[in-house]
Amino acid sequence: MDRELGTNERCKYIKYFPDPIYSLYLFQLALRLINQDGTYMKRILSLLVFIVYHVSVQGQSGARLTDTTNKLNEIIVTASRVAESIHEVPSTVTVISRTEVEKQSQINNNLPNILMQKVPGISPSEESQNNFIGKLRGRSFLVLIDGIPQSTPLRNGGRDLRSIDVSAIDHIEVINGASAMYGNGAAGGIINYITKKPAQNKPFTSTTYLNNSMNLANAGKTYGYNLAQVFSGSKDKFDYLVQGKIARSGVIRSADGQVVSPFYGLGETNSYNALAKVGYNFNASNRLEVMGNYYSSVQNSQYIGTTGKFGISPAIGVPGDTAIRGGTPYNKTFNIKYLGDWGKTAANISFYYDDMNTVFEAYNQVYSDHWGARLNFNTPFALGKRNRLTLIYGMDFLKDHTVQKDMADKLITPSMNMTSIAPYLQSKFNIADDWIVKGGLRYEHIGFAVGDLTRSNGQTTKGAADKYNALVFNLGARYNKLSFLQPFISYSQGYSIGDVGLVLRNGVPLTAINAEPVLVENYELGFSGRKGIINYQLTGYYSFSKKGTTYTEVGGAGNYELIQVPQKIYGIEAELGIKVTRWLDLGGVLGYMDGRQDTKNTGSFDGKLDNSVISPLKINANANVKLTDNWSLMLQMVSIGSRDVFTSQEYNYGKYPVTGYRIFDLYTSYKIKNILFRFSVNNLFNTNYYPVHAEVRGATNDGRYYVKGSGAVANLGVVVKL
Structure with a gap:
């Protein structure tokens, strides 16, 4: 031709x-x-x-309908501690399926970007190693890997969303809003990364993923690659899975072709992940699973960041070497789980260990390790022909040790230790096959201790210890009789201990701050349903805390003061899916929130919450087309609104104006037998923009964070299954 x-x-x-x-x-x-x-x-x-x-x-060929996660299908979730239909949960749950995880990771493999596309209430991606201002419905959230805590609430390392590589994830479950079923950190909800599962009924399967990426506007030094391999299978009573990934990202350039500042960036980063799982079925009623995951993501840049100036010029990369390899040198996760049926009672018992090190190229690193156990049981009871009661009960144990040090291993924060013991009870009533009513409580006893700290000026702060208790409740109901209108209502409490290490590193003694858990009350009312070609979910929420925690920078960069004032946050979330034809699906997600704080503690709620807490309006839209049985195409958009609610006299951390932006992505794939070819463009129209995080933190700290987002990046990949 x-x-x-x-x-x-x-x-x-x-x-x-x-x-x-x-x-x-x-x-x-x-x-x-x-x-x-x-x-x-x-x-x-x-x-x-x-x-x-x-x-x-x-x-015009009448190809079959494209699968899409926007259709609000009935999906089994485990984030609520029992396997159940999503229609049995009287609150908002978001499940990002395996298919969607793989599709989105081909466009952008940064997990916060994937969550931003699919979770209405989550903050926009910071497009960096960090998620310092990341919130879920304006509150802190708890990140789990197969139920194992990854968040470091005592000294927020800001890396929990990037604690595992996306190639090891099967699907993601998000509980939106405060959760009484989990402990410290779940004031805004839970994000649970569920790792890949062994293949069943096959002794051996192999899946190979290869991807190449490059900036389209200016390709110089932007080439990156990743290679992942998964082996899995089952034989008799055994099953197994082994996964490995190596990746190297190129230089990141903005839409105008400039090198983006590498300060906490994702460019020139070497990433590795190794996941291993082994399962053994003793019989039909008893099973043992062992899981281990190792993750590393470290930047080795040939550039150093300049200082940007808010509203005038961005921080860019210029040739040089800081000699500090920022990132997450390691996150080691280990879990051993027993699953068994003891008569009518199902048992799920886990023992886990997690060890994480995060390095901040500025001057320090955070070490955090957790070990603990989760004992979970559920027992069903029949209450007549159409009524059932299920009791879910158990106990959690956790020991958290966290410390922040400089690069010479000298203490920046005192050594912090938290021990918690938490029994809980949850009940679920299925009434006449139409009503679901849930209620429960969790009581947590927390022991908190910090060691001595000697600062660079010679000042020594003595260690101290304290004890706290937290009792949280939840109650909710859902009505499922009508497929086109299924209302639900819920009340749930959650709590979190603020980032106390941020204040303790200033030499402030533990006795001088109020580290008592901050209780958050969450109210939620929503509707979901399916009518003809339309699936939808609409939710309104309101959360309140008497001691909402905020931090104000004082006395220079790096020094923060803990301020506890009442806060209220409210918002609306919506999801919509439309099956236009047999070959075309349309979908959309909307998230809006706002909030106030009572700065005078008089009940007047006179102050607005800043942009580090309240995210701008977010709208996601996508169109999925099945061109042939083997060829599919998707175009998606995320639109982040502007937020400018403070006067120039109030400008401070989080109070400078946020300018909105709109990003389009293209994805297409073609399958030939067991080979899937994939091509995508992230930021299709090469939009020039600043992420929200850049305008929240970039207006302070000498403009180091005032960094533009990435320009258009093409990804060409292949998946081979054997």
Whole structure:
């Protein structure tokens, strides 16, 4: 065929190609269109014209419906500690399926970016190693890997969302709003990364993932790659899974081609992940599982960051070497779990250990290790023909040791130790097959101790110890009789101990601050349903805390004062899925929140909450097209609104204006037997923007955080399954 054929002429002949030649030609043509001469926008428009034309041709073939996570399907979740239908949960639950995790990771493999696309109430991605201002419905959240705590609430390391590589994750479960079923840190909800599961009924399976990435606007030094391998299978009573991943990211450039400052960045980063699972079924009623995961992500940049100036110029990268390898040198997670049926009672008993080190290229590192146990039991009772009662009960044990040190291993915070013991009881009533009523409580006893701290000026602060108790409740109901309208209502409490290490590192003694757990009350009212081609969920929420914790920077960078004032946060979340035709799905997500604080503690709630707590309006939209049985296409958008609610006289940390932005992504895949070819463009139209985090923290701290987002990045990958 003539290499100089125009786009329309090429499309005319494509439909006559056999499938294998057809798919290879499509990928070759897509790359050729992107790299042809002309401006970036012209290249993208050429590609879109080609795609739209082919959609109009192939869409008439009546291909089967594309699967999409936006259809609010009935999904079994385990984040509430028992396997149950999502329609049995009287609150908002978001489940990001395995298919969607793999699709989104092809576009952008940074986990906060994936969550931003699918979870209405989560903060926009910081697009960095950190999630310092990351919130869920304006509150702190608890991150778990297979139920094992990853968050470091005593000294927020800001790396819990990136505590495992996405290639090891099967799906993600998010409980939105305060949770009484888990302990410290779940004031805003729970994010549970569920790792990949062994293949069943096959002694051996192999899946290989290979991906290559490059900036489209300025490719210089931006090439990156990742390679992941998964082996799994089962034989007789055994099953196993082994996963490994190596990756190297290139330089990150903004839409104008400049090197983005590497300060806490994701560019020039070496990442590794290794997951191993072994399971043994003693019989049909008793099973033992062992899981271990190792994760490492360390930056080795040939650039150093400049100082940006808010509203004028960004922080960029210039050649140089800080000699400090920032990132997460290691996160080691180990879990041994027993599952058994003891008569009518199902037991789930886990013993775990987690050890994490996070390095901050500025001057310090955080060490945190957890070990503990989770004992969970559930017993069902029949109450007549159509009524059932299930009791879920047990106890959690946790020992958390956290300390922050400088790069010479000298203490920045005192050594902090927290020990907690927490029994809990949850009841679930299924009434007449139509009503679900849940209620329960959790009592937590916390022992907190800190060691001595000697600061650089010679001042020594003596260690101290204290004890705290927290009692939290939850109550909720859901009505499921009508498929098109299923209302639910819930009240739940959660709590968190503030980032006390942030204050203790200033030489403030434990006795001088109020480290008592902050109780959060969460009220939620929502509706979900399915009518014809439409699936939807609409939720309103309100949360209140008498001692909401905020931090104010005082006396120079790095010194913070803990301020505890009443806070209220409220918002609306919506999800919508529409099956337009057999080959086209549309979906959307909306998250809006606002809040007030009572700065005078008089009940007037006279102050606005700043941008480190309240995220701007977020709207996500996507269109999924099944072009043929083997070829699919998705276009998605995330729109982050502006927030400017403070006067110039009030400008301080988190109070400078936030400017909105809109990002589009393209994803397409083509399957030939057991090989899946994937191509995507993140930030399709090469939008020039500052992430929200850059405008929250970038206005202070000498502008080090005032960093632009990434320009357009193309990803070309292949998945081979054997």
